[in-house]
Amino acid sequence: MSEGFHRIFSTFFDPGMIVQALPEVLTVGLPNTLLLSLFASAIGIALGLLVAAGLLSGYTSVRLPCRGYVDILRGLPHILTVYLIGQGLPLAGLAIFGGNTYGYAALAIGLIESAYFAEIFRAGFQSVERGQVEAARSTGMTRLQTMRHIIIPQGARRVLPPLTGQFILVIKATSLVYLLGLTASQREMFAIAQDAAINNANLSPLTAAGLVYLALTIPTTYAVNAWDRRIRGARSTHAVEGD
């Protein structure tokens, strides 16, 4: 029993290995992880907004393809999508980023996340009271004007906490891009830890990366929850006053 425990400890939690792996994880991996997360989120949010507008369209010919897009990207294993985009696009001759794996990596994660972002936006927009939309249309405002001046400003506020929550998931999702084989300086935290783990035949470097992921995600999660509670709290007091 104690021998088993010792084996687990030395394989996953070797303090020397963890300390040895940390510098590169922090200096090379962390900036790349954050950069990839930001790029992927930017792509995901921009596409997600468009798709959300499509999901709410009155036209079936617009709504159905958007629904299919969301269902497929959310339904496929993320690993498969990362391969399809990262290796499929260049193979198909669509080498939009040339040989730069970084671009495909950000695009792959961005596409996956756009499906989730789209659902967040859709829910936010739909939470805007239908009567306000009708009131806006009744004054002669067009669909687009109503979207821009009534739905988006109100929806965006309600959507900020879940959006930030999704960003935390993006940080973790970037670990998948190690599948695409990044150059040494482009590697994010997980790829660096994975390489070190193979070189040392020991999994402790992965634990080192895990600790940094936790240092990023746990404080953010709590901050988002507190923020969400404040927004909800503010809204329910208003509702009481309104009645």
Next chain:
Amino acid sequence: MSEMPERRQTGAHHGTSVRFDRVNKSFGRVAVLRDIVLEAPGGVTTCIVGPSGSGKSTLLRCTNLLERPESGRILLGEIEITAAGANVDAIRTRVGMVFQHFHLFSHLSVLDNVSLALRKVRRMEREQAEDVARAKLAAVALGGLERRRPSDLSGGQQQRVAIARALAMEPEVMLFDEATSALDPELVKDVLGVMRDLATAGMTMIVVTHEMRFAREVAGQVVFIDQGRILELGPPDEFFDRPRHPRLRHFLEKVL
């Protein structure tokens, strides 16, 4: 509240009329409006009463095309608004609507609620739009509340903001969909007062209401709708004092 010019609402009919010509509407298999033929004359208040679920609101919502009739025509003045290719957004600027639950834009100030459409639809400069909005708010006795949020107002005040928002577009016809039904009893009077002033000023109005006293005192004609059909129509004294249709008699016994 009584700054609007006095004009007798009976007699010569100014203003834009609304005509319904064999209008039918159903939701799924449920027929909500059946063969509605009705004229709401210009400058006159037409009150529509009837049991809930009778189709009153749907008729009103067809009048600014929030709902589309399946068949039949609706004419606003000489324009057939139900014609294929009619400019819906332009038509809606000519027809103001006030809802039961106000539906103010909750993220905007009172002033922005009233001036938004002026700026975006009429393309007015902000300053000019806000001047118009201030005047409309003063006309519904809400001067001084311009900077408030809708959630800071009483229901009666919110509904008067909603009326000012509709009036800002200078509509030719005003639609009221149970505008006082969601209000506390002591707040109903102020809103009805504003509506009465509008009627006196010669606005064409179609008013779905449960306020029988308002209908009797302000309406030029009263319409009874039951199960999607117009069963009786007439001037208020005849309508209330000598109802002919048994269903109307039954309805009036219950509500009066």
